[in-house]
Amino acid sequence: MSSPALFAAAAVAVGAYVLYTRSAGATAQAETPGGKPPFASFPSFRTLTLAKTENVNHNVKHLQFDLGEGAGPDTTSGLTVTSALLALTFPGGRWLPVLRPYTPINDIDDRGRLDFLVKQYPNGKQSSHLHSLQPGDRVLFFRIPGYSWTANEQAHVGLVAGGQGITPCYQLLRGILRNGNDRTRVTLVWGVNTEEDLILKDELAALQTQYPGRLTTQYVVSAPSSGTSGSAGVSFKRGRVTSEVLKAAGVSTEDGVGKVFFSGPPAMEKALVARDGVLAELGFGKKEMHKF
Ligand SMILES: Cc1cc2nc3c(=O)[nH]c(=O)nc-3n(C[C@H](O)[C@H](O)[C@H](O)COP(=O)(O)OP(=O)(O)OC[C@H]3O[C@@H](n4cnc5c(N)ncnc54)[C@H](O)[C@@H]3O)c2cc1C
Structure with a gap:
């Protein structure tokens, strides 16, 4: 908000x-x-x-x-x-x-x-x-008041979280997946400092198993302690959430994403959500972005 x-x-x-x-x-x-x-x-x-x-x-x-x-x-x-x-x-x-x-x-x-x-x-x-x-x-x-989500208001949404900003995104994606009438696909890109910060990764993995094909996740770790993706039992990209990372994950209008929800620290918000930020570059207008 x-x-x-x-x-x-x-x-x-x-x-x-x-x-x-x-x-x-x-x-x-x-x-x-x-x-x-x-x-x-x-x-x-x-x-x-x-x-x-x-x-x-x-x-x-x-x-x-x-x-x-x-x-x-x-x-x-x-x-x-x-x-x-x-x-x-x-x-x-x-x-x-x-x-x-x-x-x-x-x-x-x-x-x-x-x-x-x-x-x-x-x-x-x-x-x-x-x-x-x-x-x-x-x-x-x-x-x-928060964002009032209506089932199927989009066919595909992107959720972009930074660190602890995962909580509103997690609430929204659970709400979408657990609603039997909602067919929306969700792509989550979550940027954190270290693997330890991926506090909901097990819950997210369980949701992917429970709702096949509905939830795609891409974790991005800026300072991984294990060095390589996969060695700590979780796969991730090394670095920050950039335009390339979002595009590769499928968070772009070309991939049918109708709206992007963002929650994260101020520096990440500035880079992604500003008028000339990364999300605008990827084709999202003001109406197609929501910042928690
Ligand atoms: C809609 C919404 C939902 C939120 N939900 C959660 C949640 O579920 N769990 C949770 O832990 N937090 C959540 N937050 C963040 C939370 O509201 C506070 O901002 C956070 O707990 C810090 O408050 P503080 O009083 O401890 O820090 P402050 O005393 O305000 O700040 C202390 C220091 O921490 C830094 N800091 C403060 N907030 C952040 C931040 N978000 N990112 C990076 N640095 C920061 C400040 O720059 C300052 O240097 C949410 C924020 C919003 C807007």
């Missing part, structure tokens, strides 16, 4: 929260009332309790939150493919809140829980705070 859009969504969400907490009967812990899916509407917010946390690699943790009081084990989150949640916290007792978006990796019909993969950035305010949490700790989340 672009910064102005994110800022606007955050402002609306926080405004709604303030109004809610000031309204009669609001409690200190504002909750979406009832056992209904807590994030079914926009804006909506809920305080979730961390159920478990696990290290995935040297800088990524899997955080699993219970959907919370009033939401039983059979309650779904109410999120749609591809929504994200804004985490609002006060790390280290700060006066001003820190707000950052995170994309659950759950399927929309998962019940009772939300799962996140959070990468810790050096001096990262929110990511360091989330990494410090222990089971039982609570975080306030707001739903923010």
Whole structure:
């Protein structure tokens, strides 16, 4: 999501929260009332309790939150493919809140829980705070609008992810593949620093087996520790995500890709998504690109 859009969504969400907490009967812990899916509407917010946390690699943790009081084990989150949640916290007792978006990796019909993969950035305010949490700790989340995917709106989509930017792409590709009515083909190009950063490669391989011919992946590793593709049990190209890599992977209008979704760090965004960037070179106009 672009910064102005994110800022606007955050402002609306926080405004709604303030109004809610000031309204009669609001409690200190504002909750979406009832056992209904807590994030079914926009804006909506809920305080979730961390159920478990696990290290995935040297800088990524899997955080699993219970959907919370009033939401039983059979309650779904109410999120749609591809929504994200804004985490609002006060790390280290700060006066001003820190707000950052995170994309659950759950399927929309998962019940009772939300799962996140959070990468810790050096001096990262929110990511360091989330990494410090222990089971039982609570975080306030707001739903923010995401891209509203409609089954078969494209015959073939390209997903281009950089590092931890994989999470929105993963949510979208699972949503497409698991929908029995959706025949869209997906090509994912995922650029990372080392093989260790390919945190969802096993899940992606399982999806390729489960949905033959629907998902193509191309991993691109800039500083592989094993040196050669395949030696760490995964094949990849060495280097960065360039025009040549995208073309070879089939992410171009010539290959029938109708839309490209991008999620990645600022430098990669500048190289790929800018008006005169690599995606424009490959024939994608503004309408055929979406940046999470
Ligand atoms: C729609 C959306 C969904 C997202 N989903 C996820 C998710 O599921 N999991 C996840 O881990 N993150 C996700 N992010 C990124 C997340 O919102 C934060 O940007 C990230 O956790 C860093 O926040 P921070 O407060 O820790 O870092 P800050 O305190 O803001 O920054 C600390 C340092 O880290 C650098 N940094 C911050 N963000 C990035 C970045 N993305 N790439 C490279 N360097 C960076 C900054 O330049 C700075 O030097 C998502 C972002 C968006 C826009």
